[in-house]
Amino acid sequence: MQTNLSEHAKQLPRADEAERILRSCVHCGFCTATCPTYQLLGDELDGPRGRIYLIKQVLEGQEVTAKTQQHLDRCLSCRNCETTCPSGVQYHNLLDIGRAVVEQQVPRPLGERALRRSLRMVVPRPALFKALMTAGMALRPLLPESLQAKLPRHAVAAKPRPARQHQRQVLMLEGCVQPALAPNTNAATARVLDKLGIGVVPAPQAGCCGAVDYHLNAQDKGLERARRNIDAWWPAIEAGAEAIVQTASGCGAFVRDYGHLLKDDPAYCVKAQRVTALSKDLVEVLRAEPIEQLGVQADRRLAFHCPCTLQHALKLNGAVEGLLTRFGFSLTAVPDSHLCCGSAGTYSITQPALSQRLRDNKLNALESGNPDVIVTANIGCQTHLDGAGRTPVRHWIELVEETLS
Structure with missing residues (x-):
């Protein structure tokens, strides 16, 4: 795609990257499908080609x-288009660049600003989030349905x-x-890693991965959290x-x-590359281990929801399904498994x-094989899907661990 960046855009820190991504798009339209x-x-403007x-x-x-x-706000950042694209367009990076520029030029209404600020104040702070969730559980009957759906069905x-x-x-x-919504994950x-002879080192100074801030266009704050985690680890x-190890694929992708x-931070570029190399979704760790020695004898019928971050960002489509099959679980077929459930970080709130239309479509697909339970690999998807009050939704590692108890 021919481009001619303005003089202002040429001064952006990621101007060269943006131009390179724009030029890689051949506007074929495969992504819209x-x-x-x-x-x-x-x-068209609510598809990747139009947004580009x-x-x-x-x-x-x-x-x-x-x-x-x-x-641009309506984009889920699911990266399905990147899986489909024959030209390797790095759409999510271009979207981050474009959103940041638009955020500077278009003032948001007061309500939107307040909502986004509230999400950034609450979600990345585990202690505050847990306190508010505990209060919400106690007051559940008094809350609107939209908030009730964000709470766990039962205290765990x-x-x-x-x-x-x-x-x-x-x-x-x-x-x-996750520590508040699904603390057992x-x-x-x-416990599963322990049985394989692998210990988990505590890193209490590590916190939010930074994705919430970054994807709500507070990109500097998101990178600040990334640096803090690198220091802690x-x-x-x-x-x-x-x-x-990440048990939430959304965090893992970030x-x-x-x-x-x-990469352009002289104090952190080398360390950040090392962290990227060491970053692994849980399934990547377990599938390389002799899991048969765990003696799992599973007989439950599951539907697996593969989060967008797992299949399109981390490129691990089929990995959890293969592992669950090795454990002996029976997996049902899921039509259109490549499509997003509508959770997408804070998207279900903004x-x-x-988001609800996407959730209902996804649940219809997941339930089409009559599973006993739906399992997934990301806390956002888990909470969003389970909030419909239909088939129970859990993290897959919990079902694996239960067979060892």
């Missing part, structure tokens, strides 16, 4: 309007983590909302930690991007109508 929002709305044109116009100095912002406590020491050690990103992970990395996002 797999874009969830285009399928719902049928508007909008960002091109922005970077070439044309007028930026609230409509431009709306079309985490089982104890193993205390044994092992020569093999990994770090684990605990996450922001990371505990179950630690670095002593264990130097001591020989084998991996940084941590995997640290090396790219901090774009509730579109």
